[in-house]
Amino acid sequence: MDSKILLADKPHAVCIPNPAQSHITAMLKLSKLLHHEGFHITFIDTEFNHQRLLKSRGPNSLDGLSDFRFETIPDSLPPSDLNNAQDIPSLCNSIMTNFLAPFSNLLVKLNTATSNNPPVTCIISDGFMSFTITAAQELGIPIVMFFSISACSLMGVMQLPTLKDKGIVPLKVIFSMGCSDT
Numbered sequence: 001m002d003s004k005i006l007l008a009d010k011p012h013a014v015c016i017p018n019p020a021q022s023h024i025t026a027m028l029k030l031s032k033l034l035h036h037e038g039f040h041i042t043f044i045d046t047e048f049n050h051q052r053l054l055k056s057r058g059p060n061s062l063d064g065l066s067d068f069r070f071e072t073i074p075d076s077l078p079p080s081d082l083n084n085a086q087d088i089p090s091l092c093n094s095i096m097t098n099f100l101a102p103f104s105n106l107l108v109k110l111n112t113a114t115s116n117n118p119p120v121t122c123i124i125s126d127g128f129m130s131f132t133i134t135a136a137q138e139l140g141i142p143i144v145m146f147f148s149i150s151a152c153s154l155m156g157v158m159q160l161p162t163l164k165d166k167g168i169v170p171l172k173v174i175f176s177m178g179c180s181d182t
Helices: 003-009 021-036 047-057 088-098 100-110 131-139 151-165
Strands: 012-016 040-046 068-073 122-126 143-146
Touching (some): 021 122, 021 143, 040 047, 047 068, 088 100, 131 143
Parallel strands (some): 040 068
């Protein structure tokens, strides 16, 4: 049987976490489970975090499986020390303004006939990477939003717009735990 036919029969999930350690870890665990169930996986990370991963685990640590691949997109931030975390507010701003184009371009590249991958059948995106919805809609690829935070945290985050609209947040008074230094 032709290997291209075998590739086309295998579902291909593109997994993209928020570029924070706990989000990457959770998405990587989900990706491994899907791979174990027969999915071809393309795991997308920022260039910075990919270099950190290679530094901590060794330059060949990601080699070995042709159907579990790692790809990178730029974070569009100035170079920084691999031993330190990136500036979170700058990274959040960059995600919203700079990630869509490289992500979309990578999806197009993965779907070309010469990519040696099965066609992308779905995107599994971290729930805080909303630009992926735009890319999925533009390319006609189904998308699932994955929230690695607890259900309680998710519900809290989902209530923030309502709390802001009602003027409850930001808090006007700082409550202390028995300390009266204000």
